[in-house]
Each structure stands twice: as structure tokens, then as C-alpha cells.
Amino acid sequence: MPSQTEVAARILQAARHEDEHPVTRVRDDGLVVYELPDTELPHGSSLGNAHGFATSKGTGAMEGLFSIDLGRRVTGTLVVNYFAEYTDLSHLAQEEAHPAGTGTLVRLEQAGVGRFRLHPAYQRHTFALTGELLVEETFFLPRSGGDDPCVAYRMVRLTNRTARPLVVAVVGALHLPGDTELDIRAEYHPRHGALLAWNESHPEWVRLFGCPSGVDAHLATADLERAWHPYRPLPDTTTERGDLTGALQVVRFLRPGEEAEVAFVVAFSPQGLAEAERLYLAHRNAADALRRTVACCHAELAPAQVTTPDPIVNEGAQWAKANMLRVLAHYPTGLAFTNEPGVSSHVVARDVAWFVYGCDFVSPAACCRMLHLLAETQYPDGKVVEYYDARTLQTEDYGLNVNDATPLFVMAAGHHLKTTGHAPCAAHLYPAMARAAEALLSQRDERGLVYCTARETGERGICGWRNVMPNVRISGAVTEVNSEAYAALRTVADTARALGHADDAGRFDAAAEALRDAIERHLKNPDNGLYYLHLDVDGRPRSQVTADLVFPLICGVTDEETTRLISERLNHPDFMTEAGLRTLSELDPQYTPDRLVGLQGGVWPGVTWWYAMSCLHSDPGLMVEALRRSYSQYVRDPRRYNTVPGQFSEWFDGEALQNRGMRLSPWEPPRFLWALLEGAMGIQPAFGNLRVAPLLPFHWKWAQVRHLPYRGEHLSWFLARYPDGLRFYTSDTFASDHPVEQLRADITDGITPAGGELSVAAFADPDRIVVCLGSMSEVKGPHPVLIQRLLDNARRYQVELYSSEVGRWTRLGAYRGSALERLSVDIEGGGFAILRLQAT
Numbered sequence: 001m002p003s004q005t006e007v008a009a010r011i012l013q014a015a016r017h018e019d020e021h022p023v024t025r026v027r028d029d030g031l032v033v034y035e036l037p038d039t040e041l042p043h044g045s046s047l048g049n050a051h052g053f054a055t056s057k058g059t060g061a062m063e064g065l066f067s068i069d070l071g072r073r074v075t076g077t078l079v080v081n082y083f084a085e086y087t088d089l090s091h092l093a094q095e096e097a098h099p100a101g102t103g104t105l106v107r108l109e110q111a112g113v114g115r116f117r118l119h120p121a122y123q124r125h126t127f128a129l130t131g132e133l134l135v136e137e138t139f140f141l142p143r144s145g146g147d148d149p150c151v152a153y154r155m156v157r158l159t160n161r162t163a164r165p166l167v168v169a170v171v172g173a174l175h176l177p178g179d180t181e182l183d184i185r186a187e188y189h190p191r192h193g194a195l196l197a198w199n200e201s202h203p204e205w206v207r208l209f210g211c212p213s214g215v216d217a218h219l220a221t222a223d224l225e226r227a228w229h230p231y232r233p234l235p236d237t238t239t240e241r242g243d244l245t246g247a248l249q250v251v252r253f254l255r256p257g258e259e260a261e262v263a264f265v266v267a268f269s270p271q272g273l274a275e276a277e278r279l280y281l282a283h284r285n286a287a288d289a290l291r292r293t294v295a296c297c298h299a300e301l302a303p304a305q306v307t308t309p310d311p312i313v314n315e316g317a318q319w320a321k322a323n324m325l326r327v328l329a330h331y332p333t334g335l336a337f338t339n340e341p342g343v344s345s346h347v348v349a350r351d352v353a354w355f356v357y358g359c360d361f362v363s364p365a366a367c368c369r370m371l372h373l374l375a376e377t378q379y380p381d382g383k384v385v386e387y388y389d390a391r392t393l394q395t396e397d398y399g400l401n402v403n404d405a406t407p408l409f410v411m412a413a414g415h416h417l418k419t420t421g422h423a424p425c426a427a428h429l430y431p432a433m434a435r436a437a438e439a440l441l442s443q444r445d446e447r448g449l450v451y452c453t454a455r456e457t458g459e460r461g462i463c464g465w466r467n468v469m470p471n472v473r474i475s476g477a478v479t480e481v482n483s484e485a486y487a488a489l490r491t492v493a494d495t496a497r498a499l500g501h502a503d504d505a506g507r508f509d510a511a512a513e514a515l516r517d518a519i520e521r522h523l524k525n526p527d528n529g530l531y532y533l534h535l536d537v538d539g540r541p542r543s544q545v546t547a548d549l550v551f552p553l554i555c556g557v558t559d560e561e562t563t564r565l566i567s568e569r570l571n572h573p574d575f576m577t578e579a580g581l582r583t584l585s586e587l588d589p590q591y592t593p594d595r596l597v598g599l600q601g602g603v604w605p606g607v608t609w610w611y612a613m614s615c616l617h618s619d620p621g622l623m624v625e626a627l628r629r630s631y632s633q634y635v636r637d638p639r640r641y642n643t644v645p646g647q648f649s650e651w652f653d654g655e656a657l658q659n660r661g662m663r664l665s666p667w668e669p670p671r672f673l674w675a676l677l678e679g680a681m682g683i684q685p686a687f688g689n690l691r692v693a694p695l696l697p698f699h700w701k702w703a704q705v706r707h708l709p710y711r712g713e714h715l716s717w718f719l720a721r722y723p724d725g726l727r728f729y730t731s732d733t734f735a736s737d738h739p740v741e742q743l744r745a746d747i748t749d750g751i752t753p754a755g756g757e758l759s760v761a762a763f764a765d766p767d768r769i770v771v772c773l774g775s776m777s778e779v780k781g782p783h784p785v786l787i788q789r790l791l792d793n794a795r796r797y798q799v800e801l802y803s804s805e806v807g808r809w810t811r812l813g814a815y816r817g818s819a820l821e822r823l824s825v826d827i828e829g830g831g832f833a834i835l836r837l838q839a840t
Contacts, residue, residue: 021636023645025311027756031120031301032315034635034645038114038125042642045123046342046664047141050330052150052268053342055663060116060125060137064178064342067150067268068329071345071391074268075207076175078154079228080137082108082129083169104231105169108133118646120322121297122290133166133254134159142289143296147330149279153286154264160254168254169216172264173228173247174209176220182243186220188236192280194265195220195238195246196273206276208267209246212284217249263287300325303714304361305706306676307759309699309830311776313624316631317676319646320669321362324355327666328366331390335369337666338390348387349374350465351667353408354606358670360419360685361677364709367416368425374409375432382439384409386459398459398467402443402452404481406436407488414491417498418685421711430495434504437492440485441511448518449477450485455537464548466583466599478534479523480551486515487555498687519557529565544590545569547583547607553614567615571622579641579657580608580630586654593654598661603652605630606668609675616679621697623679627672633657648672681705690734694719694726701804702774702832704759706748716746718761718772720832723807729772729834731763743770747790754784758827764790769797771835775827780805783833784824791817797837804831814840 022040026033044056044063053066062078083105114127122140129135136157142148160166176184176197183200194210195218217234221227227245234249252260263286269276283289306317327337331345337355339348352374356367377388377395384405385395397403413429416422445451452463452475461473464480489512496504523531525543531552533542549566552558558566570576574585584591584601591601598604612626633652635645642659643649648668650661677683681703682694690710696703696719706716717730719738728740743763751760751771759774769790773783791797797820799812805828825833 023635023638025315026117028119029298031298032311032318033120034118036116036118036638036645038116038127040637040639041116041644042639043644043663044116045118045139045644046326046647047123047139048326048329048341049141049143049148050146051148052141052152053327053329054139054141054152055342056123056139060123060139062139062152062154062266064175065150065152065266065268066342067270068331069150069270069391070205072180073178073342074150074180074205075178075209075266078152078172078174078264078266080154080156080170080172080264081228082133082135083171083230084108084131084167085169105171105233107229108168118644119294119297120301120319120646121294128161131166132161133168134161138290140290140293142283143293143300145296145300149283150268151279151283151289152266153289155286155290156262156264158252158254158260158262160256160258163256165256166254168252169233170250170252170262171228171230171234171247172209172211172250173224173245174264174266175224176207176209176244176246180205183241184220184244185241186238186244186246188215188218188220188238190215192277192284193248194280195248196276197244197246198273200241202270204272205270206268206273208265208276208280209248210265210280210284211248211250211262212265212286213262214250215248216251219247219249220244221247261287297322300363303363303707303709304673304677305704306673306681307704307706307774307776308680309701309703309774309776310624310628312628312632312635313676314776315635315646316627316672320358320648320673322646323648323664323669324359324362324666324673326664328363333388333390333393334373335366336373336390337370339387339666340662341664341666345390346387347373347390349384349405350408353405353412354667354674355670356412356416358673358677360416361673361709364416364420364422367412368420368422371409371413371416371425371429375413375429378409378432378435379439381442382406382435382437384436399456400452400454400460400463400475402440402450402481403463404465404484406439407481407484409433410436410488411484411491414495415685417495418687419710421687426495426499430492430499430501433492433495437489437508437511440488444515445477447477447522448514449522449535450482450515451477452481453537466548469596469599473536474534476534476536476539477523479519479531480548482515482519482523483551483555483557486512486519486557489515490556494687516557519552524562529562530569531562531566544588545585547575547581547604547611550607550610550614554610563614564618567611567618567622570611571615577603577654577657578629579603579633579652580605580626581611582654583607584654591654594656594660598651598654601654602660603630603654603657604650604668605633605648605652606665606671609668609671612675613679616695620680620695621699623675623695624697624700627675627680631672677705677708683708685710690715692717692728692734692736694738696721696726699830701830702759702772704761704772704774706761716748716761718774720772720802720834721804729761729763729770741770743768750788750790752786752788754786758783758785760785762790767839769835769837771837772832773825773827773835774832775830777827777829779829780826780831781829782824782826784822787821787823791820791837792839793818793821796840798840800836800838801825802834802836804828804833 055063064073065075108129117124138155186197219234220238227247267280454475493508593601649659650665684691715732731746757777761772
């Protein structure tokens with residue numbers, strides 16, 4: 001009988017041999033970006049910064065600009081079209097009678113298939129127009145890592161590829177009200193080259209839509225068609241009011257081979273004209289803004305770099321970080337992300353908790369603020385809110401006496417304190433953690449189980465994560481919430497012990513053990529060895545098998561045998577798909593794969609990654625396949641599966657495996673990164689030095705972690721699999737059961753791989769250098785590297801090479817430093833090589 005890993009590998013292998021995928025992976029200055037034909041992208045990128053969020057369409061057009069401060073879309077679509085002036089024979093009679101005479105604007109159509117480039121910092125669409133005019137459109141929001149404004153850019157580069165001069169009219173059209181009231185007034189400001197627009201009911205809500213390099217004509221009109229598809233040059237009028245669209249016309253004369261650039265800038269402020277003008281003027285240089293945004297992107301993605309022999313997993317790690325950073329914003333109440341970026345201002349506590357598990361390794365400061373806000377909005381009895389409004393701090397608890405947010409807050413706060421060691425956080429968060437733990441203990445029933453008394457349905461009758469199912473009640477003694485309560489009690493006990501509160505630690509430890517005993521005694525199903533979904537408020541056991549079985553595993557409740565039973569049950573084909581784990585078996589009578597937000601049979605990638613963590617110790621290979629499989633679904637066929645490569649969408653239809661949720665879900669990316677770091681990489685945060693206990697699948701021969709934030713430091717290491725086991729190379733200090741070769745300095749930045757399929761790490765003592773090379777290629781080949789400014793050209797170095805393919809060290813002899821600056825090493829596909837350079 002094949003093992004779980006073999007079954008998973010067969011499914012994945014079948015998926016790999018489908019029709020040729022349209023998405024191409026390209027390395028751009030160390031980052032993986034995606035390129036694909038524009039016929040294959042159903043939706044465009046979702047981009048965000050501190051005060052704005054914008055989505056785009058499959059055409060490349062900006063779909064709308066959302067103001068974080070207002071909590072609503074303040075503009076609609078921005079489209080750009082291209083025109084040439086001709087006499088239109090199909091309307092010749094009308095042209096002769098027109099006061100302006102003959103000569104209309106004819107829209108230039110796209111010729112052939114264009115291409116999209118999806119970069120963590122921007123989206124770029126390149127295509128040709130009829131008449132050999134090449135167009136490159138770049139859409140982005142500015143990011144500097146600070147208090148970036150609600151501004152969006154659409155940059156255009158035109159290239160004349162003909163042998164004759166061309167005159168092109170570029171027309172940008174922006175729907176001005178968005179989702180605000182349809183009472184727009186507009187004026188044109190020639191000094192700014194911009195239309196100024198505001199709501200009559202809210203004159204302080206001001207937009208500037210401009211082209212800083214100069215505008216040849218403009219229009220603000222309620223006639224949408226006239227704005228985006230004019231038949232004549234724009235008439236320079238802004239007298240209308242109401243549901244207005246603003247249009248700007250820019251004319252460019254291009255000689256053969258000549259390029260021209262045009263940038264459309266949209267700036268919004270809810271604080272009046274002066275502030276809107278200030279933002280526009282400060283951010284009108286689109287080219288500079290793009291350079292700063294790309295540089296910021298590199299800096300923000302630098303922490304917690306994970307590289308393995310599997311490019312798909314590596315891409316998932318990079319893009320998970322990019323997705324997390326896109327949704328973090330500066331709301332009026334503080335830094336946060338909401339449950340539906342660009343639509344909602346609600347911050348859901350359970351989402352924040354799971355976000356922290358991944359984001360602690362990317363932006364610990366952001367996690368600090370979000371956890372503090374949950375503590376500030378905590379109810380007096382210790383219960384944590386279901387959500388709060390990021391604009392007003394208004395809270396909601398759906399009338400539940402207990403919820404999953406309360407234990408999840410404790411778990412996340414404990415994780416944050418372990419990974420950061422922030423003393424100010426501990427002083428503020430521990431009292432809130434203790435209150436939350438007491439709230440959980442106060443809701444135990446006579447059996448010792450945490451008990452939800454709700455008798456309604458939906459949000460007011462479900463105390464766990466699947467709480468938006470209509471006409472469904474999951475209350476009483478719920479296995480999910482009791483498992484989380486157990487983990488929360490253990491967490492608060494560990495925190496109390498680390499902070500010197502011995503009495504609290506002992507009391508919470510005892511309570512945790514008592515709760516675990518109660519779970520095993522009352523929530524275990526004797527018929528199949530699994531857990532009940534819940535014991536309902538009428539005392540009846542509900543044994544429906546769902547993906548919620550992951551919670552006893554990831555919360556540390558289960559024993560080894562139960563872990564095996566649950567892992568095997570959820571890995572059956574009625575649960576497991578090519579895209580990940582269904583929330584409900586396809587054989588269940590309530591299976592509904594395409595509705596109910598996927599909570600009764602859809603595939604939630606984040607649930608798959610919970611499952612990955614739950615089967616970590618029983619089968620590391622299956623754990624990694626679970627990570628790989630769900631992320632692959634985002635990339636492999638966007639048109640078919642309704643995805644955007646690089647973006648973590650919300651949930652898939654359980655049958656068609658198409659995305660039916662948000663295009664960018666805020667809660668999926670951090671769970672991927674958490675599962676990879678604390679799963680396969682074996683990172684075990686503690687109140688003290690880090691412990692690393694990697695659980696690599698058998699076919700991974702190496703792995704690398706760089707710049708992992710941990711308690712004020714940034715740790716890096718390279719992990720290699722030798723015949724006698726794993727070995728670390730590093731310049732940092734951490735605990736592990738595996739041998740650790742610790743050198744004094746990390747010199748990785750001095751090693752440059754000449755190709756994109758090689759991961760490099762290097763460490764040094766005064767007279768010794770160790771260079772670690774890991775191949776991400778599927779086939780054996782030469783891998784050139786440049787060793788810059790690290791060697792003394794006059795000295796000789798004894799060179800030793802270890803190859804994973806050969807499985808032994810080979811002494812290559814002594815060479816001058818000048819001979820070792822440019823090296824090439826043959827490495828097997830997915831293998832590694834270690835170079836030792838000892839100065840003599």
C-alpha cells in the first residue's frame with residue numbers, strides 16, 4: 001500500500017503533466033516575478049499602501065481607489081486609451097457638417113497578444129497597437145515603508161516602431177465619485193495639469209487627477225462614453241456636476257524609434273484642497289515614485305528569506321510576505337488590516353491572531369500594534385472582540401459568551417512575546433492574556449469543557465472560524481474552541497513562567513491539563529477514534545467529520561495514535577484535492593463546494609496549511625506537498641482557476657477548483673509562511689534562544705534561511721543533508737539536536753551567483769571561508785559564482801569541495817585568491833555543494 005507521501009506525489013505529478021501552463025517565472029534583481037499573456041489573466045493585481053488600496057482588471061485598468069481613512073472607494077475605474085486623428089469615412093457626412101470640420105479621433109486597437117508582468121511592487125502590461133506602436137503601462141501605488149498617501153499611478157511608455165512619424169493622443173479617463181455620493185464638482189488647474197474634483201456634500205473629499213508633464217485637453221462630464229472614447233479632441237469644459245468622469249488628453253509626436261512617457265496620477269485626501277494639492281505635488285514624479293517603491297519592496301521582503309530545492313515553495317514564501325505587506329494600512333485607529341481589503345474596515349480578531357503567526361517574522365512592529373489594539377478593545381470580562389471597526393473602534397461580539405477569538409488572541413500574543421522579546425509588549429499584553437484565560441475558564445460547564453450557550457444560527461450561533469454559514473449552529477462544547485482554549489492556557493502559563501509569575505503559571509498549567517482530560521473524556525468519538533465536531537446545546541454529540549479536526553492536532557491536544565487517524569482521514573480523496581483540503585468531505589450530504597463561502601466543501605488554502613502543520617511529525621513530505629499544492633493553484637492556470645499569480649486568494653470551489661473568494665485574502669499568506677518556517681524549517685520560538693528542529697522531506701537535500709527576525713537579531717543559516725544527518729552552517733547562535741558549524745561572520749553578500757537557480761550562503765573565520773551552494777534546478781549543471789573582495793589575491797587557499805551527488809569531501813589543492821574569484825561548480829539537480837577555503 002503506498003504511503004501518504006507517495007499518494008500525494010502521484011497526484012502532484014499528474015498535475016505537473018497537464019497542458020503547458022501559461023505563466024512564466026522570471027528573476028528580477030533577486031525577486032521572482034510572473035509573466036503571462038494578457039489573454040490569460042482574468043483579474044489584475046491588488047496593491048496597497050498606508051492610506052490606499054486599489055484593485056485592477058484583467059485589461060490592466062485600475063478598478064478603483066479605496067481610501068483607508070474613509071473606508072470607501074473614492075474613485076472608480078481609470079482607463080487609458082490611444083487615438084490618432086483621421087477622417088472617419090463611416091461618419092463622413094456628419095464630419096463635414098460638424099462645426100469643427102473633418103478629423104475625428106480613431107481609437108487604436110491592440111494588435112495581437114500582449115503580456116503582463118506581475119511584480120511584488122507593480123503590474124506592467126506591454127502590448128502593441130495597430131500601426132506598430134508599442135505600449136508599456138505600469139500600475140502601482142507608492143510605498144516607502146512609511147505613511148504613504150492615497151495615490152495611484154498609471155505610467156505609459158510609447159515607442160514608435162515604424163519608419164514614419166506618429167502623432168498619438170493618449171486619453172486617461174477616471175470615474176470620479178467611486179462609491180461616494182454622485183454629487184461631484186470639478187475644475188481644471190492648468191498649473192498642476194490636473195482636474196480637481198470634490199463632493200458637494202463633502203467638499204473636504206478632494207481628488208486630483210493629473211498628468212504632470214502637461215495636458216493638451218480636458219473634460220469632466222456625466223457622459224461616460226464621451227470621456228473614455230471621445231470622437232473629437234476633448235473640449236476643455238468642466239461645467240457639469242453629478243456622476244462625473246474626468247478625462248485628460250495628452251498628445252505626443254514620435255519620430256521613428258522614439259519613445260515618450262506619460263504618467264496619470266490620482267491623489268485623494270479627505271482633509272480638503274490644500275492637503276490634496278500638497279500630496280499631488282509631492283508625489284507627481286511617477287518615475288521616482290516607482291524607483292522608491294521597488295527599493296522599498298526589496299527592503300520589506302528581505303526578512304525571513306526561505307530558499308529550498310523547490311522553486312514553488314520558495315515563490316510562495318516570497319509572495320506570502322508581499323501579500324501581507326500589501327494589506328497592512330494606517331487606519332485612523334492605528335496599523336491594521338481588514339477582513340476584506342478595499343471593501344471593509346472591520347478588523348477580525350481571529351484573522352489578526354493567525355496573521356501574527358506569520359508576520360512576527362516579517363514585521364514584528366506591526367504585530368505589536370495590532371495585538372495592542374485587541375487588548376485595548378477587550379471586554380471587561382476578558383473576552384476578545386469578534387471584530388472592531390478600524391476607523392471608529394466600535395466593537396462586535398455577536399452576543400456570544402465565548403468565541404475562538406479569545407484563545408487565539410492569547411496564542412498569538414504568546415507567539416509574539418517569544419519571537420520578539422519585547423518587554424513593553426509583555427507589560428501590556430500579559431495582563432490581557434491572563435484576563436482572556438480567566439474568561440475562558442469562567443465559561444466551563446460541569447464537565448470541565450469551555451461551553452458556548454448560543455442557540456441562534458450563523459454569526460450568532462457559531463463560536464468558531466466557520467461562523468458565516470447561514471442556518472447553521474456550532475455551539476455548546478465545540479472541539480475547535482476547546483482545543484484552542486487548551487493551547488491558550490498552555491501559552492499563558494509559559495508566559496507567566498517567563499515573566500516570573502510562578503503562581504499564575506502553576507494555576508494555568510493545571511487548568512490546561514484538566515481541560516485536556518475533559519476533551520479526551522467527552523469530545524472523543526469512541527466509534528472512530530476521532531473527535532466530535534461539538535456537543536450541542538441540547539447535549540447531543542455531533543460527529544460530522546470536517547477539516548476542523550486539524551485543531552486538536554495543531555493545538556497539541558492529541559496523542560500519537562489520534563494524530564495518525566486524523567491525518568489519514570483528511571488525506572483521503574473525498575477531502576484532499578489537487579488544490580488542497582476541502583472543509584467537508586465530498587461524500588457528506590451537506591457538501592456544497594461552490595457556495596457558503598466554501599465552508600461546507602470548498603478548498604481553503606489556509607486550512608490546507610493548518611493540515612500541513614498537523615501532519616508535520618507524522619509525514620514531513622506530506623506537509624511540504626500540502627504547502628506546494630495550494631500555492632501552485634494560484635499560479636498554474638489563472639484563466640481557468642480565476643486567480644492572479646502571486647496573490648493568495650481566499651477559497652476554491654471544491655469541484656472546479658476555481659477561486660470564488662477574494663482575489664487577495666489577508667489571512668492566507670501568513671499561514672503559509674508560518675507553516676513553512678515553523679514546520680519544515682523547524683523554527684521553535686521560545687522565551688530565550690531559538691531552537692531549530694528541521695523536518696525536511698526526504699527528497700530535500702538542503703534549505704536556507706536568511707535574515708530571520710528573532711528577539712532583536714536577524715539569524716541566517718544553511719542546512720545540508722549529509723549521509724549521517726543534517727548539519728547547519730551559520731554565524732549565529734541557536735540550539736539544535738543537529739551539528740552546528742558556527743563561524744564568526746556572515747559574508748553571503750560578497751558572493752554573487754551568476755545564474756538564477758542557485759542559492760548561496762557564506763560564512764567566515766579570520767583564515768577560513770565556507771561557501772554553501774544549493775541548486776534549485778531540476779537537472780545537473782554548472783553554477784558560476786563570483787567571490788568579490790573576500791579573498792586576498794596574494795595568499796594561497798587550500799580548497800575542499802563536498803558534493804551531495806558524490807557524498808564525500810574532495811581535496812582540490814591550493815590556489816591563489818586571484819584564481820578563486822570566478823568559480824563554477826557542477827551540482828546535481830536539487831543538490832548542494834560546500835566549498836571550504838582555508839588560508840595557508
